[in-house]
Amino acid sequence: MNFVRFSLILFVVQVLFSLAMLLTSLFNSNSYAMYHTISISIFMLLTGLLGVYFSLKNQLSRIIANAWLIISIVTAYLSIQISPFFDNPFKPVELTLVSITTLFWVIDLYLAYRNKIPVLKI
Amino acid sequence: MSQQKTKVTFDDYSLEEVPKEQRYGLYNLFLTLSAAFGAIAVIFAGGVLGGGLTFSDAILAVMIGNIILTVIGSLTGVIGAYSGLSTYVGWRFPFGRVLGKIFGFALITVTTGIGWFAVESWFFGVVMNEIYPNNPFFSVWVAALWGGVLMIISTYIGYRALSFLSYFILPQHVWLVAVGLLLAVSLHGGWGAVWTAHPSGSMTIAQAITATVGLYIAGSLIAPDITRFAKKARDAAVAWALHMFVFYPLLIIGAVAIVLLAGSVIVTEDMLKLGMGVGVLLIIVLGQWIINTVNLYSGSLSFTNAIPIRRDYSSIIVGIIGTILAAYWGYSAGSSLAPFESFITILGSLLPAAGGSVFAEFFIVKPYLEGIKDPYLRFKLEPGKKYSEVNLVGLLSFSAGAAVGLLLPDLGIAAINALLVAFVVHILLAFLFKKANIKYELGTYEYKGGVVK
Numbered sequence: 001m002n003f004v005r006f007s008l009i010l011f012v013v014q015v016l017f018s019l020a021m022l023l024t025s026l027f028n029s030n031s032y033a034m035y036h037t038i039s040i041s042i043f044m045l046l047t048g049l050l051g052v053y054f055s056l057k058n059q060l061s062r063i064i065a066n067a068w069l070i071i072s073i074v075t076a077y078l079s080i081q082i083s084p085f086f087d088n089p090f091k092p093v094e095l096t097l098v099s100i101t102t103l104f105w106v107i108d109l110y111l112a113y114r115n116k117i118p119v120l121k122i
Numbered sequence: 123m124s125q126q127k128t129k130v131t132f133d134d135y136s137l138e139e140v141p142k143e144q145r146y147g148l149y150n151l152f153l154t155l156s157a158a159f160g161a162i163a164v165i166f167a168g169g170v171l172g173g174g175l176t177f178s179d180a181i182l183a184v185m186i187g188n189i190i191l192t193v194i195g196s197l198t199g200v201i202g203a204y205s206g207l208s209t210y211v212g213w214r215f216p217f218g219r220v221l222g223k224i225f226g227f228a229l230i231t232v233t234t235g236i237g238w239f240a241v242e243s244w245f246f247g248v249v250m251n252e253i254y255p256n257n258p259f260f261s262v263w264v265a266a267l268w269g270g271v272l273m274i275i276s277t278y279i280g281y282r283a284l285s286f287l288s289y290f291i292l293p294q295h296v297w298l299v300a301v302g303l304l305l306a307v308s309l310h311g312g313w314g315a316v317w318t319a320h321p322s323g324s325m326t327i328a329q330a331i332t333a334t335v336g337l338y339i340a341g342s343l344i345a346p347d348i349t350r351f352a353k354k355a356r357d358a359a360v361a362w363a364l365h366m367f368v369f370y371p372l373l374i375i376g377a378v379a380i381v382l383l384a385g386s387v388i389v390t391e392d393m394l395k396l397g398m399g400v401g402v403l404l405i406i407v408l409g410q411w412i413i414n415t416v417n418l419y420s421g422s423l424s425f426t427n428a429i430p431i432r433r434d435y436s437s438i439i440v441g442i443i444g445t446i447l448a449a450y451w452g453y454s455a456g457s458s459l460a461p462f463e464s465f466i467t468i469l470g471s472l473l474p475a476a477g478g479s480v481f482a483e484f485f486i487v488k489p490y491l492e493g494i495k496d497p498y499l500r501f502k503l504e505p506g507k508k509y510s511e512v513n514l515v516g517l518l519s520f521s522a523g524a525a526v527g528l529l530l531p532d533l534g535i536a537a538i539n540a541l542l543v544a545f546v547v548h549i550l551l552a553f554l555f556k557k558a559n560i561k562y563e564l565g566t567y568e569y570k571g572g573v574v575k
Contacts, residue, residue, distance in 0.1 A: 032305065039301075065149050068289040076297040079404050083397035085305060120285045122150050 003108075003115055004055050007063050010104045011051030014070070017097045018044035024090040033088040040077045040094075044070070044101065064112060065122040067105040074102050134280040135350075136426045136433035137573035139206035139503060145353040146285070151361035153288040154281075154348050155199075157412045158341045159369040165299065167337050168377025174325025177316050180378040183327050184371055187334025190538065192366045195342035196359040198477065201484050202346025203358035205501035209346040209420070210427035211574060213476065215501050216483035216548065217516035219509060219567045225520070226424035229473050230344065235421015235440045236447070237466035239414055243270040243448035244459070246410040253403065263452030270445030273411055277418040277437040281351060284415055291408045296372065298401045303376040305396050310383035319382035332535045334374070339537045340470055343477040347420050355497070418444070430575050468528075474537040475523030478544025479516050487515075487552045503569050511565025515555060519548035 021041040028034040047070050054062040078098055081091065113119050135144070146154075171180045198209075205212055210226030217225055247266030254260035259268075276283040307313060349358035394402050421444075422437035429436070451459050488500040503509075523544025527536050555562045 032308075035304075036301065061147070065289075069293055072290050072293040073297050076294040076301075076401070076404070080298060080301060080398045080401035082400055085396055120150075120282050120289075121146060122289075 003112055003117065004058055004060065004063065006111065007067070007108055008052060008055035010108055011048050011055060014044055014101055014104065015048035015052065017101055018042075018048055021094055021097055024093060028088045028090065030086070030088045033086040033091070036077070036086050037088075037090075037094060040074070040098065043073055044098075060117060061122050064109070064117070064119055067109050067112075068122070071102060071105045071109070074098050078102065132278070132280055132434040133432045134423075134434075135206075136208060136423050137211060137430060137575075140350050141206075142353070144351070145206075146351045147353055148357045148361055150285055150288075151349065151352055151357055152364050153292050154284055154351075155345070155361055156292050156365040156369050157284060157288045157416050158338070159292070159295075159365070159373060164337070164370070164373045165377045167333065168374035169381045170333065171325070171330050171374065172321065172378035172381025174321050174323045175327070175330055175378070176321060177319065177375075177378060177382055179327055180330065181371075181375055183330035184334050184374050184378075186327075187331045188366050188370060190331075190335050190535075191338050191342050191370075192363050194339070194477070194541070195345050195362040195366065197481060197485070198343055199345040199349040199352070199358035199362045200355045200497075201480065201501065202349035203352035203355040204497045205346070206350050207346065207501060207503070208350060208423045208427065209344045210424045211503075212346055212501050213427075213480065214509060214574075215488075216479045216513060217476075217520070218511050218513040218563065218565070220511045220565070221513065221517060223428040225476055227428040229469060229476060230424035231421050231428065231440060233466045233470045233473075234340070234344075234417045235425060236444045237462065237469075239270075239273070239417045239421060239441065239444035240447035240451070241459070241463060241466075242410055242414045242417065243273065243445055244451045246407075246414075247448065247452045249406050249410075253406075261452070262455075263449045266448040266452045267445060269410065270414075270441065270448055273414040273418060274438060274441035274445065276411065276415045277422060277441060278434045280419065280434065280437075281348075284348075284412075284419060287408075287412045287415060291412050292369070295405060295409060296369065298398070298405050299373060299376060302396065302398055302401065303380060305398075306380050307383060309396075313379075316379045316382055321382065328534070335535055336537055338370070340473050343473055343480075344420050347423055430573065471527055471537070471540075472520075472524045474541040475520045475527055475544040478523050478541040478546075479519045479548045481541075482519065482545045482548035482552070483516070486549050491552055491556055503574055505569060505571035508566040508568050510563035511567055512563075514562040514564060515548055515551045518551055519544045522547040 018041045021037055021044070025034050025037045025041065028037060047066055051063060051066045054066060078095065080086070081095060109119050135141070168180075171183065175183065201212060202209070210222060210230065213225055214222035243266045244262070246269040247262040247264070250260045250265035250269070251262045258264065276287060307316060345358075345362060349362070352358040352361070418437055418441050421440045422433050425436040425440050426433045447462075484497075484500055488494045489497075494500050523540040523542075526543040527540030530536065530539060533539060552562070
């Protein structure tokens with residue numbers, strides 16, 4: 001499959017994930033966890049929408065830059081979710097969705113690399 | 123053919139101009155320049171300001187310091203983008219080939235490449251040992267050893283590895299520090315309490331500006347090591363200004379807030395208390411990794427400039443020396459570290475004087491005294507052209523600037539004084555020597571194309 005089209009699908013799925021996570025924050029009684037979830041959801045939503053735009057405009061370099069940014073931030077989010085300050089009933093759902101998102105972009109960058117797209121030159 | 127290409131890529135055009143097709147865009151430059159802010163030292167420096175200033179005074183001091191650093195870094199960055207040369211090869215124009223080699227080796231290979239690389243590797247070992255105290259793999263000297271090797275590997279690869287580390291680590295670093303700070307602030311009384319908190323000690327705004335500028339003046343003056351990869355000179359200046367106003371204030375002012383509220387200088391300790399153990403580990407391990415890659419990268423470029431071997435090889439030589447030093451300090455519980463730190467600090471304080479001479483040569487002497495208006499041609503290596511071995515004006519202006527910086531450390535900002543004195547003296551001497559028809563460029567070296575020896 002064409003790399004840009006594949007990225008477009010991933011960005012759309014990411015937008016859906018971020019909306020789902022935004023929904024879970026409505027039922028969150030732990031304010032620290034709620035703010036953390038809202039922050040990552042908004043980040044994922046914005047980068048997802050930007051990614052859709054970049055994919056539709058065929059802007060390869062910006063898709064790659066977006067992918068790097070998402071990987072970097074979502075791994076930061078995952079690494080501190082172990083803190084008891086972020087405990088909430090929806091934590092397993094959040095962790096699953098964010099982990100899948102991380103995996104998406106690692107695979108996407110790998111595919112770009114295999115397709116000889118310069119993944120570091122952005 | 124492909125083998126030759128690999129060689130060139132790993133060498134990172136250390137002794138020649140970076141070709142236009144191998145250059146990068148604004149986003150890459152912005153993140154790669156920001157790699158220097160991976161250092162925990164930046165957050166700790168904010169802690170020092172928080173110990174002596176109120177929050178509003180600290181913001182004022184950091185912003186003034188930031189403006190000074192933005193001007194200096196943008197100007198050096200632009201020189202790198204126009205010339206496509208590393209800082210030290212560029213130094214051959216104001217100082218001559220021989221002096222450029224000596225200054226590069228003394229002011230960067232010894233200080234940043236070996237000295238600070240060793241100190242940061244040792245510190246990496248100390249932190250690892252604090253987190254895992256009873257594991258022999260994490261004893262100070264062993265951790266310093268494997269940490270140093272890790273950093274040498276990334277530096278061996280060069281700019282591409284630095285880009286990779288920056289893309290992955292920098293946004294992550296900011297998220298982790300921001301979340302840690304916000305949590306800590308909300309637990310200690312919120313932002314309202316930050317604005318009304320009083321520091322435990324006292325510090326003048328001038329001292330704080332000096333500290334803010336001093337922390338990053340060296341990084342500002344060797345910006346061409348990174349900005350030579352810029353597609354456009356404007357990108358170099360914008361990336362520099364952006365990275366100064368996005369990461370630097372966030373890390374420093376954030377640390378000030380923590381110190382004012384919690385009284386603890388060590389932000390990472392606050393984050394550990396909040397249960398953010400893995401996040402803290404990432405900040406320390408990846409932060410030290412990226413800052414030491416930056417240190418060793420500049421060290422290897424200046425070493426290659428002095429002794430013309432491939433940059434990837436020189437990163438191994440310089441890195442091994444630094445790693446052995448770090449492991450020795452770890453093994454001997456930090457003995458001989460303090461005098462060495464003083465030595466490289468004094469040596470590093472001479473750097474602003476060199477920066478003043480470079481500015482004078484590029485922005486005044488070349489265009490107005492030598493008539494080279496096109497900025498792309500001012501520091502250009504042209505095959506068949508002859509260059510000087512020693513530039514007397516460069517030597518004298520550097521000496522004047524260095525003397526002022528060393529002898530008057532308490533008069534204003536010593537680094538800026540040194541830079542300005544060297545700048546003015548360089549222009550005056552070049553003008554006077556030319557007017558009196560005195561030859562101040564001694565010896566000749568003919569550049570034959572390719573890498574410069």
